[in-house]
Amino acid sequence: MKKLLAAFIGTMALATAPVALSAEATKELKMAYDADPVTLDIHEQLSGGILQLSHMSFDPLVRWTQELDFEPRLAESWTRVDDKTMRFKLREGVKFHSGNELTAKDVKFTYDRLKESQDFKAIFKPFSGINIIDDYTFELVTSEPFPLLLNTATYIFPLDSEFYSGETEDGKMKGAILKHGNSFASDNLSGTGPYRVTSRQQGVRMEFERFANYWDEESPGNVKKIVLTPIKENNTRVSALLSGGVDFIAPVPPTDLDRIKRDKNSDLVTMSGTRIIMFHMNQDRVEAFKNPKVRQAVAYAINQEGIAAKIMKGFATPAAQLSPAGYQGYNESLKPRYDVKKAQELMKEAGYEDGFTITMMAPNNRYVNDDKIAQAAAAMLARINIKVDLKTLPKAQYWPEFDNRSGDMMLIGWHADTEDSANFYEFLTFCTEAGSGAGQYNAGNYCNPEIDALVAKANVETDIEKRTAMLQEVEQRLYDDAAFVPLHWQDLAWASKKNVKIEPILNVMNFPYLGDLIVE
Amino acid sequence: MTTATLSRWNRFRESFLWYSFKRDKVAIASFIVLLLMVFAAVFAPLFAPTNPYDLAQIDIMNSELPPVGMPGADAAFPLGTDAQGRDMLSTILYGTRVSLLIGFGAVVLQAALGILFGLLAGYLGGRVDSILMRIADVQLSFSTLMVAIIVGAVFKASFGNLMFGEIAIYMLIFIIGVAEWPQIARTVRASVLAEKKKEYVDAAKVMGYRTNRIMFRHILPNTLSPIFVIATVQIANAIISEAALSFLGLGMPETQPSLGSLIKSGFDYIQSGSWWITLIPGLVLVVLVLVINLLGDWLRDVMNPRLYKG
Numbered sequence: 059m060k061k062l063l064a065a066f067i068g069t070m071a072l073a074t075a076p077v078a079l080s081a082e083a084t085k086e087l088k089m090a091y092d093a094d095p096v097t098l099d100i101h102e103q104l105s106g107g108i109l110q111l112s113h114m115s116f117d118p119l120v121r122w123t124q125e126l127d128f129e130p131r132l133a134e135s136w137t138r139v140d141d142k143t144m145r146f147k148l149r150e151g152v153k154f155h156s157g158n159e160l161t162a163k164d165v166k167f168t169y170d171r172l173k174e175s176q177d178f179k180a181i182f183k184p185f186s187g188i189n190i191i192d193d194y195t196f197e198l199v200t201s202e203p204f205p206l207l208l209n210t211a212t213y214i215f216p217l218d219s220e221f222y223s224g225e226t227e228d229g230k231m232k233g234a235i236l237k238h239g240n241s242f243a244s245d246n247l248s249g250t251g252p253y254r255v256t257s258r259q260q261g262v263r264m265e266f267e268r269f270a271n272y273w274d275e276e277s278p279g280n281v282k283k284i285v286l287t288p289i290k291e292n293n294t295r296v297s298a299l300l301s302g303g304v305d306f307i308a309p310v311p312p313t314d315l316d317r318i319k320r321d322k323n324s325d326l327v328t329m330s331g332t333r334i335i336m337f338h339m340n341q342d343r344v345e346a347f348k349n350p351k352v353r354q355a356v357a358y359a360i361n362q363e364g365i366a367a368k369i370m371k372g373f374a375t376p377a378a379q380l381s382p383a384g385y386q387g388y389n390e391s392l393k394p395r396y397d398v399k400k401a402q403e404l405m406k407e408a409g410y411e412d413g414f415t416i417t418m419m420a421p422n423n424r425y426v427n428d429d430k431i432a433q434a435a436a437a438m439l440a441r442i443n444i445k446v447d448l449k450t451l452p453k454a455q456y457w458p459e460f461d462n463r464s465g466d467m468m469l470i471g472w473h474a475d476t477e478d479s480a481n482f483y484e485f486l487t488f489c490t491e492a493g494s495g496a497g498q499y500n501a502g503n504y505c506n507p508e509i510d511a512l513v514a515k516a517n518v519e520t521d522i523e524k525r526t527a528m529l530q531e532v533e534q535r536l537y538d539d540a541a542f543v544p545l546h547w548q549d550l551a552w553a554s555k556k557n558v559k560i561e562p563i564l565n566v567m568n569f570p571y572l573g574d575l576i577v578e
Numbered sequence: 579m580t581t582a583t584l585s586r587w588n589r590f591r592e593s594f595l596w597y598s599f600k601r602d603k604v605a606i607a608s609f610i611v612l613l614l615m616v617f618a619a620v621f622a623p624l625f626a627p628t629n630p631y632d633l634a635q636i637d638i639m640n641s642e643l644p645p646v647g648m649p650g651a652d653a654a655f656p657l658g659t660d661a662q663g664r665d666m667l668s669t670i671l672y673g674t675r676v677s678l679l680i681g682f683g684a685v686v687l688q689a690a691l692g693i694l695f696g697l698l699a700g701y702l703g704g705r706v707d708s709i710l711m712r713i714a715d716v717q718l719s720f721s722t723l724m725v726a727i728i729v730g731a732v733f734k735a736s737f738g739n740l741m742f743g744e745i746a747i748y749m750l751i752f753i754i755g756v757a758e759w760p761q762i763a764r765t766v767r768a769s770v771l772a773e774k775k776k777e778y779v780d781a782a783k784v785m786g787y788r789t790n791r792i793m794f795r796h797i798l799p800n801t802l803s804p805i806f807v808i809a810t811v812q813i814a815n816a817i818i819s820e821a822a823l824s825f826l827g828l829g830m831p832e833t834q835p836s837l838g839s840l841i842k843s844g845f846d847y848i849q850s851g852s853w854w855i856t857l858i859p860g861l862v863l864v865v866l867v868l869v870i871n872l873l874g875d876w877l878r879d880v881m882n883p884r885l886y887k888g
Contacts, residue, residue: 293846313850364638369661433662433832440633447743448833 083282085577089306092423094288099243104177116215116249141203148194152273154218156248162196167219180495202518209476218248252573290423310551312373332382333473337543338502351408353540358401362394374546379533380482387479387529413443419465421456468501605876608869619675626668676836684816687755692762700770714760722757730828743831769801803881810874
């Protein structure tokens with residue numbers, strides 16, 4: 059017995075010893091999001107959660123700063139070769155978690171994989187190829203002059219080509235991208251980023267440890283270990299912060315903003331956001347939605363201002379279009395058009411006075427108050443005799459349903475990946491085309507080739523005034539056609555304990571750069 | 579016919595039950611409160627100012643109004659409104675109805691199963707007894723709530739939401755009823771074991787009555803008093819179980835809320851000012867369960883032969 063005890067104490071001592079060794083990054087951060095990433099494969103899904111993971115375990119070629127300038131990351135510098143080609147110089151001596159070194163061939167591997175990814179290929183559609191010059195130099199080539207090349211480069215997070223090549227023991231390709239499936243990449247990860255994933259229990263807990271050989275030695279970050287716990291319930295998440303259970307939470311529900319502001323030990327950071335929250339009306343599933351009058355009726359029945367004021371507590375801007383103010387496509391003349399009488403008339407004109415029944419789906423842990431918004435919308439539609447069967451799901455189950463477009467109305471929030479209006483249309487309103495990835499998230503199956511052509515024309519237009527006019531016309535036509543129901547642009551909020559300095563690492567894209575986080 | 583009822587009424591008035599009820603103020607008060615709640619719940623459509631099931635009557639602009647007497651209140655919503663703009667008073671009335679329906683329904687199902695299996699096990703004995711009681715043991719070793727959560731989750735996943743919303747009441751009655759039958763079965767079995775050795779049972783056997791008749795017509799009436807006592811307590815338990823399930827999101831949908839789902843829907847707001855969404859339905863639930871339990875206590879005292887016949 060004594061021996062056992064001694065052995066036990068011995069192991070304990072051994073186990074605790076290495077912790078004291080590391081000199082710089084010593085802090086532990088416990089954080090709670092509303093949900094954890096659904097996969098470790100950063101090319102499997104284009105979503106905020108996955109991009110947040112990308113910024114923790116990988117590094118992009120360039121990234122946005124808080125002021126929306128470009129900051130070199132893995133690409134040390136870049137120069138324009140001609141109007142279709144940009145040459146990048148890669149940082150030398152960067153190591154992947156696996157120990158492999160980053161070279162231009164990893165970038166090519168990543169580029170090829172992005173081109174294959176269902177979700178990402180539409181973003182990379184303007185690119186026609188990648189030329190490797192030497193181990194640390196490569197060129198990105200576009201088929202037309204492309205003004206958003208660097209914007210798009212923020213989405214290139216080089217993958218470890220050696221790690222993701224070859225076959226697993228049971229003969230599956232390691233590089234395969236499998237949506238909602240068990241691929242090698244969805245459970246294993248090797249990037250250049252500041253944090254390695256040390257353990258992951260989906261939906262329960264995820265642990266990260268600072269990568270010892272992280273290239274960015276100038277990064278001020280001093281967090282050694284991150285524990286991410288998904289807490290779906292708004293109230294519970296806020297309570298966890300206030301009681302000291304966690305150090306950092308996001309998102310902060312609008313109902314609790316005041317509570318956190320009042321708390322002496324917590325910091326609240328808010329930004330007005332650019333993420334549009336909207337409903338699609340699926341025309342392939344519901345015959346009535348093919349009729350523009352019915353779509354307009356739905357648009358007239360939804361009280362955007364009510365939702366923004368009451369459910370979001372003013373922590374959102376009511377929307378009548380996709381582009382937020384400041385984007386080129388933002389069309390000032392478009393206003394929310396809540397008018398129940400008009401909606402009822404339109405239903406009557408369309409011959410649906412008695413209404414019909416539809417299914418509605420929404421996530422319940424993806425966007426701020428998403429399930430409550432859907433409930434409110436369901437109640438509003440009851441006024442025009444549309445009976446709604448509402449189903450709200452956690453996002454891990456919601457996205458597979460969304461990809462199958464299995465609801466008649468589905469809620470989605472979209473943040474323009476390129477910080478540009480065209481990205482909204484390409485993903486949310488373009489005619490769905492599996493090959494190019496256009497309309498990948500267009501769960502309404504709305505299709506108007508004329509509008510698509512106009513956007514395509516705007517994309518190669520380098521005269522900003524002309525481009526603005528084109529994109530504003532697109533918004534106007536989508537509005538007249540009631541292609542979708544916009545709700546609001548969701549504001550952003552994060553909260554942390556006073557000693558966790560989150561302000562410098564946050565940005566309007568909602569990609570916290572946790573690698574640079576300082577905990578005092 | 580009139581005389582028959584009259585004489586029954588007289589018999590009731592002369593019974594010990596009525597005698598002790600008249601003298602027990604707690605029982606009287608509980609009974610009145612329960613009666614009022616049941617009455618208000620059953621006739622909810624007549625009393626409620628709005629129909630909370632009709633989504634078209636809800637206006638988001640009325641959301642989170644406080645109860646009358648607080649700044650910002652609207653007289654049209656005496657108990658305030660919830661986050662979606664539903665009138666709390668109407669919703670609570672309808673919710674109490676759902677909760678009571680589930681409570682009574684589940685206990686009727688429990689009693690049916692429990693009495694049947696308890697009688698069979700106690701009277702037939704031997705292998706039937708062993709098998710039934712082992713099943714009951716196995717089931718008792720799982721917590722009720724756990725069984726209910728598993729069954730509820732499976733049903734919810736396999737039926738889809740709209741379907742589940744329509745059959746949720748029956749589903750909950752079924753789940754809670756099936757999960758709790760061993761409680762009643764054991765009590766019945768114990769009483770049957772005591773009763774079946776008595777002379778009247780032997781007499782009935784000698785007279786050649788069939789087993790069924792002896793079980794249900796002779797023994798069962800003599801085991802009713804413990805069943806009444808346990809059933810009362812079980813109603814309260816069932817209401818609590820339903821509230822717990824709804825709070826976990828496996829019970830009644832938000833469109834036709836029970837007390838439990840009402841409490842859940844207000845949970846997000848309790849610390850940010852709108853306490854009434856959770857607190858008022860919570861109080862109603864506590865009062866409801868309390869009066870049923872008090873009545874159950876009183877009933878146990880009255881029906882316990884050791885306390886009054888001794």
